[in-house]
Amino acid sequence: MNDTYKVDARRLQAAVAQILIGKGVPAEDAAVVADSLVDADLTNVQSHGVQRVKFYTNGIDKGGMNPVCDLQPLTDSASCASYDAQCALGIVAAYKAMKIAIEKARETGIGLVTVRNSNHCSRVAYFIRMATEQNMLGIACSNAPKSMPPWGSREKYFGTNPFALGAPTHGDPVIVDMATSVVARGKIILADKKGASIPEGWAIDVDGNPTTDAAKALEGCVLPFGGAKGSGIALMVDVFSGILAGAAFGGHIGNPFAHPENCMNCGHALMAVDITRFQDLEEFKDKMEQFRTEIKGLKRANGVNEILLPGENSSNNRRKNLANGIDLPVAVYGELEELSRELQLPFDIRLEA
Amino acid sequence: MNDTYKVDARRLQAAVAQILIGKGVPAEDAAVVADSLVDADLTNVQSHGVQRVKFYTNGIDKGGMNPVCDLQPLTDSASCASYDAQCALGIVAAYKAMKIAIEKARETGIGLVTVRNSNHCSRVAYFIRMATEQNMLGIACSNAPKSMPPWGSREKYFGTNPFALGAPTHGDPVIVDMATSVVARGKIILADKKGASIPEGWAIDVDGNPTTDAAKALEGCVLPFGGAKGSGIALMVDVFSGILAGAAFGGHIGNPFAHPENCMNCGHALMAVDITRFQDLEEFKDKMEQFRTEIKGLKRANGVNEILLPGENSSNNRRKNLANGIDLPVAVYGELEELSRELQLPFDIRLEA
16 A cells, blocks of 8 residues: 655645745745644544645635734733634634733633634644643643534534643653544544545444434544533533634634635634642642553553553654654645645655655 | 432432541541542442442551641742642542642632542542633643553553543533543442443453443543544643653552551642633533534434533533432432441431322
């Protein structure tokens, strides 16, 4: 099978940034988007990786996504603020919001910043790392276009509404990052692109029947994880990132695939917590290391070679792929190559075979 | 079947408060504990109801639980504070912490208060209602004695680590409240008391085999909900309520059944968010009502008569049971009657048959 090319992460990132700059995104913001997407590929979460570039440039071309992110302040107080993203790229809007949340956390101990009129922000774990790199705890969530039925219903209304939480350690941060669906919608999109089937239990079709057909699943509903519990969490993600933010919520978030000419008006909520307001930072990190060591040392379940903490797999993959290169699907490579050609940009990202 | 007595909620609450006062709990704090426990029974969450009274009085008698809650301040800043509960009853410690979080939220928009050296705080949703009654969003979590294996392990290390989030509306609050286990440990304790079996998938026995025997499940492990996702959430609950709070975490939390003479040293984290720092309160509540109406109006899944929002069932049960009385298991009635007799208190809580 030769359906991927080995590409260099840093050159891929530069190429993606150049494409975005070519579409009118300021260089500093383009670097953030490229970093977020390439980081997803580095951690083998390809569903949120550079396969999204075409989706973003299409949004910019059609008008639903504003290449310039000028956050308009709506409210501001000691620990809180809310902004109107004016239809910016969601990654940039959420990045800027988390920077403000971190500043507020330095002042009062916590910052919570919401954003409305935003677009798809890809992987929320990206913003958590901003907090953990500043020795803070991070919490982030975003609502998303309807794809999932609330518990008790067979009609889609909630998005996959991802959220993430993270904490720093002496080494790699511990980051819990999940969609509130059984699986991220991006994984079904990727399966559909590849023409692959999906496991049973991930989704129901438009009539409410279980399906393993990725295309039918995209027409139907992804299911919440953990039944009523995942559904309840998806609801609260919508309360924080949708209703509190003053963004659209539930079934009202725009579908950027059907209508790339419209802003999604999804919302994000970003929180940072200054650990030193509670205890000594070194002591906190020592305990996180003890926590990690103890968990990894527990008796393993059958068939498990190593107990992994949340985020550990991502950190390991990042190191490996930074050194060895990213396996980029040929189809995605082709999309980026075409975009570069259109914009008359050089495109040289493959490693020697 | 006549294994329950119909009792009056307010008389039950008064009786429980008097028992606690008899054990040295100040009247104001006893009222809080009684209110929390009876509220659980009112909402048909008997696992966290007055069946816990004997457990608390035993903790006080044996010395692990301090009947007096004098929160010692450890750190204090604009939006944050941490306290040492000095082995108080967890309900009282968490109640006082949430009151402080609400005060801080009034000042800065958010308050996050942690508590260490605490004991079992029963249902975390109780503290959320304190926030929603003040027109704030609430978040609360607590760690708990080990009963659940981290993902990839067959050895218990995490507690069932419950958390809850809630938002006010024009009517009943929307409250998401869950243990990070498939099921609350209290439900297995209750099944064991009744001699009932438990459904498959709830727990594994001490050797790692699936079991439907409640007693064996209590020796073994309750499983996390949603697999790796629930396990990750349990871990982050431990980070916030255990490690950040400076309480015990993971497998180090004391087991109050095996050692009622020791403080559990579990921890709690309580957060309140002032909605008005983000938008107009009436507008927020209007949108919550729209959210509720839309969700309830979706196409129902097969066999579902009504789509319920998180907390809706509790609110409905509370109204019904306040009017009609609580069905209290005879065994629990007997425990309370005996405690009242020991303390030479009147005990008259049954409604006419």
